[in-house]
Amino acid sequence: MATIRDVAKMAKVSISTVSVALKDGTQVTPETLKRITDAAEAVGYTPNPVAQSLKAGRSKLIGVVIGSMQNPWFGDLMAGIEETAQQHHHLVTLSETRMDLERERATIDVLCSQRVGGIILSPYVTTAEHVKFLAELKTPLVVIDQKLEGLQTDFVGIDNELAMAMLTSQLLRLGHRRIGHIAGTTGLWTSERRKQGFRETLAAGGVEPDETLIVDGQYDGQVAYDQAMRLLTRPDRPTAIIAANVLMALGALQAINDLNFKCPDDISLASIDTVPWASVIHPQLTVVVQPIAEIAHAATAFLMDRVNAPHEAIAPRERIFTPKFVAGSSSAPPPARA
Amino acid sequence: MATIRDVAKMAKVSISTVSVALKDGTQVTPETLKRITDAAEAVGYTPNPVAQSLKAGRSKLIGVVIGSMQNPWFGDLMAGIEETAQQHHHLVTLSETRMDLERERATIDVLCSQRVGGIILSPYVTTAEHVKFLAELKTPLVVIDQKLEGLQTDFVGIDNELAMAMLTSQLLRLGHRRIGHIAGTTGLWTSERRKQGFRETLAAGGVEPDETLIVDGQYDGQVAYDQAMRLLTRPDRPTAIIAANVLMALGALQAINDLNFKCPDDISLASIDTVPWASVIHPQLTVVVQPIAEIAHAATAFLMDRVNAPHEAIAPRERIFTPKFVAGSSSAPPPARA
DNA sequence: ATGAAAGCGCTAACAC
DNA sequence: GTGTTAGCGCTTTCAT
Numbered sequence: 001m002a003t004i005r006d007v008a009k010m011a012k013v014s015i016s017t018v019s020v021a022l023k024d025g026t027q028v029t030p031e032t033l034k035r036i037t038d039a040a041e042a043v044g045y046t047p048n049p050v051a052q053s054l055k056a057g058r059s060k061l062i063g064v065v066i067g068s069m070q071n072p073w074f075g076d077l078m079a080g081i082e083e084t085a086q087q088h089h090h091l092v093t094l095s096e097t098r099m100d101l102e103r104e105r106a107t108i109d110v111l112c113s114q115r116v117g118g119i120i121l122s123p124y125v126t127t128a129e130h131v132k133f134l135a136e137l138k139t140p141l142v143v144i145d146q147k148l149e150g151l152q153t154d155f156v157g158i159d160n161e162l163a164m165a166m167l168t169s170q171l172l173r174l175g176h177r178r179i180g181h182i183a184g185t186t187g188l189w190t191s192e193r194r195k196q197g198f199r200e201t202l203a204a205g206g207v208e209p210d211e212t213l214i215v216d217g218q219y220d221g222q223v224a225y226d227q228a229m230r231l232l233t234r235p236d237r238p239t240a241i242i243a244a245n246v247l248m249a250l251g252a253l254q255a256i257n258d259l260n261f262k263c264p265d266d267i268s269l270a271s272i273d274t275v276p277w278a279s280v281i282h283p284q285l286t287v288v289v290q291p292i293a294e295i296a297h298a299a300t301a302f303l304m305d306r307v308n309a310p311h312e313a314i315a316p317r318e319r320i321f322t323p324k325f326v327a328g329s330s331s332a333p334p335p336a337r338a
Numbered sequence: 339m340a341t342i343r344d345v346a347k348m349a350k351v352s353i354s355t356v357s358v359a360l361k362d363g364t365q366v367t368p369e370t371l372k373r374i375t376d377a378a379e380a381v382g383y384t385p386n387p388v389a390q391s392l393k394a395g396r397s398k399l400i401g402v403v404i405g406s407m408q409n410p411w412f413g414d415l416m417a418g419i420e421e422t423a424q425q426h427h428h429l430v431t432l433s434e435t436r437m438d439l440e441r442e443r444a445t446i447d448v449l450c451s452q453r454v455g456g457i458i459l460s461p462y463v464t465t466a467e468h469v470k471f472l473a474e475l476k477t478p479l480v481v482i483d484q485k486l487e488g489l490q491t492d493f494v495g496i497d498n499e500l501a502m503a504m505l506t507s508q509l510l511r512l513g514h515r516r517i518g519h520i521a522g523t524t525g526l527w528t529s530e531r532r533k534q535g536f537r538e539t540l541a542a543g544g545v546e547p548d549e550t551l552i553v554d555g556q557y558d559g560q561v562a563y564d565q566a567m568r569l570l571t572r573p574d575r576p577t578a579i580i581a582a583n584v585l586m587a588l589g590a591l592q593a594i595n596d597l598n599f600k601c602p603d604d605i606s607l608a609s610i611d612t613v614p615w616a617s618v619i620h621p622q623l624t625v626v627v628q629p630i631a632e633i634a635h636a637a638t639a640f641l642m643d644r645v646n647a648p649h650e651a652i653a654p655r656e657r658i659f660t661p662k663f664v665a666g667s668s669s670a671p672p673p674a675r676a
Numbered sequence: 677a678t679g680a681a682a683g684c685g686c687t688a689a690c691a692c
Numbered sequence: 693g694t695g696t697t698a699g700c701g702c703t704t705t706c707a708t
Contacts, residue, residue, distance in 0.1 A: 001451075003685055014695045019687060028693060046451045050391045051685035054700050059388060061399075061431070069417050070614060075407035079434055091452060093399070093431045096417055113339075113384045114429060221615060250618045257618075276408060277559075277613055280588045282595075282620060341701060352679045357703060366677060389701035392684050 002043040010039035022047070053115065058139075058310075060090045062303060063111035067099040067124040072246060072275045073292045077144075080296025081120060088304045090117060099124040105133060112139045118303040123148055126187060140306035142299045147189045154302040156295050156319045160190050161197030163288045163323045164242065167270040168201035170286065170325070171240045175333045176268060177207055180231045180238035182217035182224050182248050191219075194244050194272070213238055217248040224248030228255035232267065239334035240268035246275055249285060253330075264332035274326070284328035291321050340381040348377035360385070391453065396477075396648075398428045400641060401449035405437040405462040410584060410613045411630045415482075418634025419458060426642045428455060437462040443471060450477050456641040461486060464525060478644035480637045485527045492640040494633050494657045498528050501626045501661045502535030502580070505608040508624065508663070509578045510543040513671045514606060517545075518569045518576035520555035520562050520586045529557075532582050532610070551576055555586040562586030566593035570605065577672035578606035584613055587623060591668075602670035612664070622666035629659050 008015040013032060021028045021036045028036070039045075053059035062085055066074060082092045093116065097104040104125050111119055118140035123130070131151050134141060142154045164181075171179055181198050184191030199209045215231065217224035224243060231238060232255060243249035249271030256263045263269050263283055270286040278285060298319045306314055346353040351370060359366045359374045366374070377383075391397035400423055404412060420430045431454070435442040442463050449457055456478035461468070469489050472479060480492045502519075509517050519536050522529030537547045553569065555562035562581060569576060570593060581587035587609030594601045601607050601621055608624040616623060636657045644652055 004687095005685080015685090016687075016696080017694055020694085023687090032693080048392075048685050049452050050388060050397055051700090052687080053388045054386075054392050054685080054702090055687050057700075061429075063429075069413035075412060078432060079407050082432065082434060091399075091401075091431045091433075091448070093429045094416060094420065095429075096420060110429070114387050247615065250615045253618050257620075275613075275615070277410075277585070277588045277619075280591050280595075280619060342703095343701080353702080354680080354704075355678055358678085361703090370677080386701050389684090390703080392686090392701080393703050395684075 001048070002045040003048070004045070006043045007036065007039045007045045010043060011035040058115045058117050061093055061114070061116045062090050062300070062307075063093050063095065063108075063114075063116045063119045065095050065097060065104065065107050065111070065119060065121045067097055067122060069096050070247070073273060073290065075276075076292040077296050080293040081300050084297050084300035084304070088300075088307075090304070090307075097124060101125045101127075101130070105130070108134075108137070112137065117307045118142070120144060120299050120303055122146065124185075124188070126189065140303055140310075142303045142306070144295060144299045145190065149189070152316050154299075154306070154314075154317045154319075156299040156302065156321075157190075158290050158295070158321045158323050160193035161200065163272050163290075164194045164197030164244075165201040166288050166323070166325045167242050167272070167286070168198055169205065170327075171242070171268060171270065171331060172201070172205040172207065174240075174268065174331060176238075176240040177334075178210070178213065178236065178238040178240075179207075180213040180215070180228075180241045182215055182227050182231075182241060182243045182252060184217065184219040184244040184248075186216050188219075191216075191244060198242065217243065217251070219245055219248065221247040221251035224251035225255050228252035229259070232256065232259055232261065238267075240270070240331065243269070243271040246271050246273040246278075246285070246287070249287075250275075250281075253281070253285075264330050266335055268331040268334070270328075270331050272323070283330040286328040286331040287326050288323040289326060290323050294321060295319075339386070340383040341386070342383070344381045345374065345377045345383045348381060349373040396453045396455050399431055399452070399454045400428050400638070400645075401431050401433065401446075401452075401454045401457045403433050403435060403442065403445050403449070403457060403459045405435055405460060407434050408585070411611060411628065413614075414630040415634050418631040419638050422635050422638035422642070426638075426645075428642070428645075435462060439463045439465070439468070443468070446472075446475070450475065455645045456480070458482060458637050458641055460484065462523075462526070464527065478641055478648075480641045480644070482633060482637045483528065487527070490654050492637070492644070492652075492655045492657075494637040494640065494659075495528075496628050496633070496659045496661050498531035499535030499538065501610050501628075502532045502582075503539040504626050504661070504663045505580050505610070505624070506536055506539035507543065508665075509580070509606060509608065509669060510539070510545065512578075512606065512669060514576075514578040515545055515672075516548070516551065516574065516576040516578075518551040518553070518566075518579040520553055520565050520569075520579060520581045520590060522555065522557040522582040522586075524554050526557075529554075529582060536580065555581065555589070557583055557586065559585040559589035562589035563593050566590035567597070570594065570597055570599065576605075578608070578669065581607070581609040584609050584611040584623070584625070587625075588613075588619075591619075591623075602668050604673055606669040606672070608666075608669050610661070621668040624666040624669040625664050626661040627664060628661050632659060633657075 004015045008018045025033045095107045122145045144156045202209045215227040274287045342353045346356045363371045433445045460483045540547045553565040612625045
């Protein structure tokens with residue numbers, strides 16, 4: 001590959017002149033600029049990003065750290081991040097932590113030692129120790145999805161209380177009074193916010209929240225299946241279930257079918273998020289969807305701000321998107337009392 | 339961050355000794371080795387990969403270039419690649435070409451100029467010019483999924499004829515004689531191989547292939563929906579449909595439902611590939627699945643061979659996996675003649 | 677066994 | 693405006 005030296009030799013200038021000229025053509029005479037650009041063209045010169053990175057102390061790479069690639073929104077997230085990163089001439093690397101504390105830390109360590117320009121993290125560890133670890137990172141960091149309380153950096157996510165309020169009030173309006181909630185992993189920010197939105201909306205609708213109807217599905221389809229089985233075989237079973245994500249909703253739907261209940265005739269179902277192939281699932285799920293592409297763009301834009309201003313201490317920013325309600329046929333009025 | 343100089347100073351040796359000692363402890367006396375490792379530990383030394391890359395002329399990064407992140411197997415593919423790459427201390431970057439010729443070329447150019455160690459490509463462009471472009475790459479390359487005829491490099495994929503033969507013979511055995519095939523994008527290797535497997539199996543089963551029952555669904559769910567609509571509204575409609583991928587199968591299923599046909603009572607359906615949580619789709623699809631994780635591992639292993647032996651001309655290798663048949667309830671005997 | 681020195685390709689002071 | 697020079701952190705001859 002052609003180096004800056006080849007260009008300099010051909011244009012009969014020094015390498016620093018080439019470097020300066022190619023940065024912003026304003027510091028050199030038009031004639032030399034032309035000679036240089038022509039020479040660069042002739043030898044097919046592309047600056048070596050590795051050398052640039054060594055000089056700069058960090059590379060034009062942004063690391064995305066995610067809990068699981070099984071998440072249905074993961075493809076859209078990556079596509080959005082890659083699109084924005086590309087506009088800033090950055091490449092995107094991807095790492096999966098499999099929702100493991102050790103792996104999350106180790107992954108971030110690797111990324112930092114690789115001198116990536118910045119990191120977009122969807123955290124699954126919320127311990128104070130981990131927050132401290134993240135706070136001490138020198139590498140620019142933007143957190144998405146799970147907000148980590150006390151961490152001074154940018155966050156992009158959705159209004160989780162609102163998301164659950166949308167679904168809950170819809171079911172209340174249909175006449176449901178006993179509503180079950182298969183919640184996400186206990187302790188995670190999104191899980192707790194969603195539970196809170198659930199409780200508050202019920203209370204505001206005049207229904208006393210029954211804590212035994214709120215179960216932990218660990219954001220996992222199989223666990224949710226088991227939990228739905230338990231909920232639906234109780235004598236005082238709920239007439240509707242809200243799952244905190246779509247994987248759990250599909251698990252619950254499976255349980256409903258396996259128990260020979262009809263959805264929505266016997267049990268209504270609703271969830272947060274959807275899947276790309278949602279249109280062929282019967283019944284169509286009533287859902288609230290996150291604007292994933294916008295979250296990806298916003299997070300990447302935040303990150304690039306930090307990458308491009310490495311010395312300024314940018315105050316933590318927050319971007320909370322409003323999810324969108326999409327009515328489906330999985331929710332209907334509860335069956336008449338037997 | 340601590341540099342090799344910090345370690346050298348603390349261990350009271352030269353930087354070259356540190357470098358040699360940390361490479362393989364065999365060239366230095368045990369005492370100095372200990373001093374050096376202790377010092378490295380004390381200052382928290384990690385070699386700067388960027389500097390190593392500059393020296394080596396290429397980085398410990400492998401680029402994955404894929405047509406679309408919507409593909410349901412994309413998450414599993416990435417997870418598999420990342421896992422194997424990690425064992426070789428490589429990071430994985432991801433780029434999407436949106437199935438566009440220009441973008442596929444430009445993306446590969448960027449990756450090469452970034453001096454990635456190697457590239458795993460799932461190509462969507464099969465022109466001779468593109469093959470020539472790929473053949474001239476200096477960067478190690480492994481192709482997956484779509485084989486490019488005439489390209490001298492490693493390939494990993496599945497036996498596409500066999501995949502279609504499995505599905506076709508199953509439907510023949512059930513008694514179907516008019517079977518439609520929603521094929522992938524015309525001209526792509528997988529599409530053509532699958533069509534070929536379809537024709538041959540029909541012929542072997544004593545059924546003359548009707549070319550009008552083979553339609554181009556472009557590997558796209560919406561296009562497949564339209565094509566299924568056309569197939570199913572013909573007076574001589576097929577009694578079964580095989581889709582060349584799952585997105586198209588789901589599109590076809592939607593069409594079947596919208597036309598108020600029952601699957602499998604009126605129309606049987608089968609496809610290649612599946613989606614996570616396929617179990618909540620009714621009816622359960624009869625499918626043939628690719629061993630994506632194994633494909634990912636094999637491709638990455640091939641690539642690492644090339645990365646680790648940059649000067650040897652490794653002869654092109656090929657790994658063809660056998661897909662797995664998974665019977666579902668979407669295929670049944672055809673309805674009795676009216 | 678250890679060290680000195682060159683250089684990977686580039687950028688940025690600092691001269692002139 | 694343009695060139696000289698000194699590194700960024702590392703690996704690798706080549707001496708000693």
